[in-house]
Amino acid sequence: MVNEYEAQHLLQSRWGGTESDKTFITGMPTILPSTLDPTEQGAYLVQLQIEEISHKLRTGDRGIPQNPSPEPIYSSDGKRLNTRKFRYRKKLKEQRHPLIQKMQSVNPDFKPPCDYKPPVTRVVDKILIP
Numbered sequence: 001m002v003n004e005y006e007a008q009h010l011l012q013s014r015w016g017g018t019e020s021d022k023t024f025i026t027g028m029p030t031i032l033p034s035t036l037d038p039t040e041q042g043a044y045l046v047q048l049q050i051e052e053i054s055h056k057l058r059t060g061d062r063g064i065p066q067n068p069s070p071e072p073i074y075s076s077d078g079k080r081l082n083t084r085k086f087r088y089r090k091k092l093k094e095q096r097h098p099l100i101q102k103m104q105s106v107n108p109d110f111k112p113p114c115d116y117k118p119p120v121t122r123v124v125d126k127i128l129i130p
Contacts, residue, residue, distance in 0.1 A: 043106045046099050053096040054113040057089065093119075 032044065073081045097119060103110045 039106070043103065046103050046106070047110070050096060050099045050103060050113065053092050053099070054115065057092055057096075058115065 032041065036044070069084060070082060075081055096116070100110075100112045100116060104112070
């Protein structure tokens with residue numbers, strides 16, 4: 001599940017700091033009951049991470065770092081494909097997918113967020129014809 005370091009880091013990043021640094025997610029309690037066993041605590045932390053990433057994707061509050069951009073890639077109609085916003089959004093989706101899979105294996109009744117689409121893997125075979 002979630003190791004002790006990840007749990008501590010998640011709790012520090014969520015509830016540490018000033019009041020403006022805190023994130024509140026509707027429907028998720030901020031105080032855990034003491035009766036939860038370690039697997040339930042791990043499931044709660046995974047669900048909390050999923051909700052936090054989904055919230056960032058929905059609201060656009062991404063905190064995109066200002067690091068140097070790679071060479072631009074353009075589509076056939078001239079639209080840039082690898083903007084900072086696109087790359088950061090892709091990174092968040094890649095972080096959220098394994099968390100959702102883990103949560104579904106722990107809790108079969110878990111329903112992923114409404115904006116979640118599992119990544120599509122395309123298989124391409126190249127056949128050379130002489």
